[in-house]
Amino acid sequence: MDKITTTQELARIETALAQFSEGASIENIKNALNPPIGKRTLQRRLVKLQEIGVVSISGRNKATRYHLIRAKEEKIENISKEHSIPLSPEAEEIIKIITQPENMREPVAYNIDFLMSYRPNVDSYLSDAEKNKLAELGKTTGLDQPAGTYAKNILQRLLIDLAWNSSRLEGNTYSLLETQRLLALGKAAEDKTAEEAQMILNHKEAIEFIVRFADEVHFSHYFVSGLHALLSNNLMADPDASGRLRTIGVGIGRSVYMPLEIPQQIEEMFGIILHKADQIENPFEQSFFVSVHLPYLQPFEDVNKRVSRLAANIPLIKHNLSPLSFVGVPKGVYIYGLLGIYEFNRIEVLKDVFMWAYARSAARYAALRQTVGKPDPFVSKYRQEIRSLVSEIVLNALPYEEAIQKIKQAAEQLPEEDRVRFTEIIDTDLMNLKENNIARYFIRPSEFRVWKEKWEL
Template identity: 30%
Template sequence: MSFYSTLNDRQKSIIDFAKKEKTFQTGDVFPVIEKEFGVLRLTVVRDLSFLEKNNILEKHGKGRSISYNISRQYLTLEKIDVDKYFSRPFSDREAKSSFNEEIFYILNNGLFSEDEIERLEKINKKYINTSNKLTKDSPVILRKEWERLIIELSWKSSEIEGNTYTLLETEALIREMRFAKGKDRAEAQMILNHKKTLDFILANKDYFKIINPDKIIKIHELLTEKIDIKRDFRDHPVGITGTIYRPLPRKKAIEDAMKKLAESLVEVANPFVKSFIILVMIAYIHPFEDGNKRTSRIIANAVLHAHDKSMLSYRNVDSVEYKKAMLLFYEQNNVSYMKEIFIQQFEFAVENYFSSGV
């Protein structure tokens, strides 16, 4: 949230105390704050009230039995020093090793602040204006801009998955069906599947206004066509490189989680938040044998497009940083770094597509 950076040192110390303690009362934290800042008990009480009202602390009980703990929402949004976090081997990081059932409680509009949503909407107005102008004045340029976005998204999304095609090789493949020399045909198929899937999304815009498990399976099928990957949800455990986190192991649990995800999305009004939740949660649930992250990226884009928001190509994101952002969510359920990437890439997309000659 935008006010986190405006917290005073005393309030930050209370937060640090709360992060170390599972639960605490005013009498536990007051001596610590009094010693450090020399303030009255009433001041600490007011600070606790402020932090509770702003969803940084959770309050329980009444009267003398009132206790506090750090809120799940704060831990989800708190900015983390990414370089410091990943400087330790994954076996040494204090990470969540299994699926967190409480994750669904934080999947709400509060993931983005009012300022962040206002910023994204303001940026999107440029996309609306420029794409509308091209639709009216130059449909040819509009079509070329969509081709460029599709090529660059197909390339980058595949690169994040380890695909070795360059951007120029991807362009030649999509435009001319020219296969790169010395490259595995499976890599070409991955890229072509992206192109086919994005064409489907553009041709079926309204289809993605509401997301359910069947639609997620449909997109995964398109993205993994002619690739040796099981189409349905998996029914066996799977590991993820570079983390101790292990997703849900069995199909029944996966089906339940995907159902809960769909139900959570119905309660989310804002398309940006809805898209972002899909981006992180499909990868987190990891319902398929393979292709989970690419499925999450493409469906997240489909939701944006369905609500007249610019799609993200991720063209200038570093693949390693993207993977770090996802690992941070897996291990800490923290969205701060992925949200930073999401907003940056949205700004990049609006500035770099559909604005030619406008």
Template identity: 30%
Template structure:
């Protein structure tokens, strides 16, 4: 049995038990059901825990394993469709779609209870521009000030580095984590294993909207990591972000990146977004400009996430755009990225609903803190596993990227590419070795770090990596 088949057998086994109501499944039961040696099963379980597809519960002999999102392996849901109606993010009170390990505070339960009232008893409300206009950067706060400071200190890189360095270090893991987590919140049915295989393949089959959604997320994240350190937090970056996320998913291509001129309704809420294009454009500009003024990147990230989703400036993809846009302040400040790890549809929908109907950010703040702490822990482990960087790689980082672009994009021979960059004679042989190693491992799913298009990289690989 191949590694992929073994992992799938384990995930299927655990998923079946979780659907029957079991919180976790013991390794001994998994081994018994799939008929593989215990050491083989243990190694596979450790690998799946490390990749984030499983979580380990308990300790000692009572350890069990749970799929991060059990329903990711069910294939009975209807594929999402593009429309001018923003879709609900699952039934708000469906516990099967809740976040593993997350609990609302006692204070939050009062807000949740109010949101559980029948729609007919809740007062209809539209967009309130005062929510942004009354916010004074560095004086007002949406997050408790102490919490924002604590999260910033926990998540920031300890060294003074160029903007975007942290994200580029963890880019390969971030592409999978954020693409899958954000897509899952939109009802995507692909598993983590499916996502990894899709990114290696680099293309979707005809009619596979779930794969298109994931690939769009991947491309949008690569765009962010490349654009934000040089362009900053701007309205054009946000609009381009939506255009990439919704590529091939909208009926009208003219809606890509465009401020909405069509009516949008959000199901299962009494909130009606503004339908005035001039107001949408004005408020998006104000949201972005105020976010740029906020000194604490955690507060700025939270401000962008909440306000873009609340404003609904686009025909579709607003929540997706808000999740990725929240990472812009982290990119500029070299903080751990936010990938919405382990966030369930139920909690996410409730957090947004409280903002929409009550301008209450308390649920969003609790969910944000919980998932960002998980992101911090995840990417610190990724960075630590890399060890200290090779000093010559750091020294010649830009020259390596330039040489690789000369070879892959412009078709130069290796010796020509090396001649085009400035390398000392003493380091020439080592530089060539590093260059060869990078060219050997270059793939469409990791080419963004060298600012290479995925299609061009795939074409070069298909030609058997000429150099």
């Protein structure tokens, strides 16, 4: 049972108030709370909720009524609707708490019991139904082939997808097309920083590292520290910190969580995480387990989230399952998932993101498995805009730099929440254009060849 904190009490009061559309007296609220909160404490909490703009007050004395301002609920609902990520009620409740101002959230330290209480193959973060669903989504024709065969077959696609999406979640501003050009031709975008290019190139090498050693890669100090060494190469203030467990304290932005600081404890917990992960038999449970515990420990000075995203792919690549490339995952809700773990050891938000993200990733590779998927409602919504823009770029034989600007201009005409996805779809279509599929854009082979020559210059 989690310890009841001031922040959690505030969230419970908000939930209770939500039952009263016309406002509630303090007695109404008190009776709706289970377990109860003392009247004096409840009064203080209601004053605090008013100060931070969650509750408004009307009337005086016995006629005083408290009204819930719905901004937070609407924000959470929009997160779910805009990005098509279905959030469970438990996940929504966690987001309510962690979107409180930091000065309203009580500082918390690393909880050793969160890790130690987990028993591999006895306890499980994923239910049997969730594991079965993921297995059905992720199955490929290469399940009985040598480890890493499937990833090798789709390696160029995987390098671009995972390098771009993982970097994007770190705030990297490269587009999918710019990422492809960097990885394929070594040409960095002129309007981007050297650090952004380095981040993407580091991802490429780290992914290749997993795929190359797929038959022996596992959750060992060598392989996970090796991922950090590759992902942090030329990006650390102290070059010697690449691949090395941290010996200094670190802070977490936007969080009141305080990770471990004692080097011996960090090393011990890191070893326990790897040992438990390596014992887990189900590859999806392995993947999610390290997605939770590597960021929570923060074993390295920086680049911990990147390590966890690539480490999550180790069991998937090893078992020839569809990889997890984080296609379309919005940064905001992903961060909420981590904050829920950092501050409350609650996995619900991150699990909702994980399940949704894997379904999206698996669907992306369905075509490579020659299967038919459901129509994407987003593509249906912007079908005409997508077709017109791709056709315009090819028929006018726009070179790469001009096409990038044209795509940006078109995206800026759309609602903000649709821009990244629209750009990704255009980028993907241009990358996948071949003479055997150009008819869907009413492009002739001769027109395609002229554009292709300019595009590859």
